[in-house]
Amino acid sequence: MGGRNDRNDRDGRRDRKDGPAAGGTGADGPGADTTGGEVRQELTVDLVLAPDRSVPVPALLRYRAADPYAVHITFHLGQDSPVTWVFARDLLVEGIFRACGHGDVRIWPTRAAGRSLMCLALSSPAGDALIEAPTGAFASWLERSLQLVPAGREQESLDLDQALAALLAGH
Structure with a gap:
């Protein structure tokens, strides 16, 4: 499993591999932080x-008001470097309710053994991965992200003057 170093593909998703983060626990409990x-x-x-075999992987979901259109999901795969996927928050919001996405990131809801799950199919030149995660944890986290930056108001969180200054300064 791995991310690409691309910034944007044609439907506005972003997926790339970037730096480390921590892994851990459940819904709004000890692993939650705003x-x-x-x-x-x-x-x-x-x-x-x-179909009958999976392994648990610690993950970190992260949403930043400074990057209001994107969600970051970091997977910690043992000794290997963490792998972070970055894509549109709207894609994840839609994926809670119905199948969506195409290409590198596809998301859909499902039920197994009486549990509501989200499936994330991730594809990159480094390989493909199918991730199953508890819908409740994603929904709770997404709700907190929508409280921080409501849907449709993302552009208000962007500091375009600072971004332009950094670009012109070569950062």
Whole structure:
């Protein structure tokens, strides 16, 4: 499983591999954190290896008001470097209710053994992965992100003057 170093593809999603983060626990419990302009949620997801076999993987969900259109999901795969996928928050919001996405990131809701799950199919040149995660943890975290920056008001969180200044300064 791995992310690409691309910034934007044609439907506005962003997916890239970037730096480390922490892994951990469940819904709004000890792994949840909302501070300043960021909403974080540690949880454990399942990496599906076969229809009847999966392994638990610590993950970190992160949303930043400074990057209001994107969600960051970091997977901690043992000794390897963490892998972070970044894509549109709207894609994840829609994926709670119905199948969506195409290409590198596809999301859909499902039920298994009486549990509501979200499936994330991730594809990159480094390989493909199918992730199953508890819908409740994603929904709770997304709700907190929408409280921080409501849908349709993302552009108000962007500091375009600062971004332009950084671009012109070569950062």
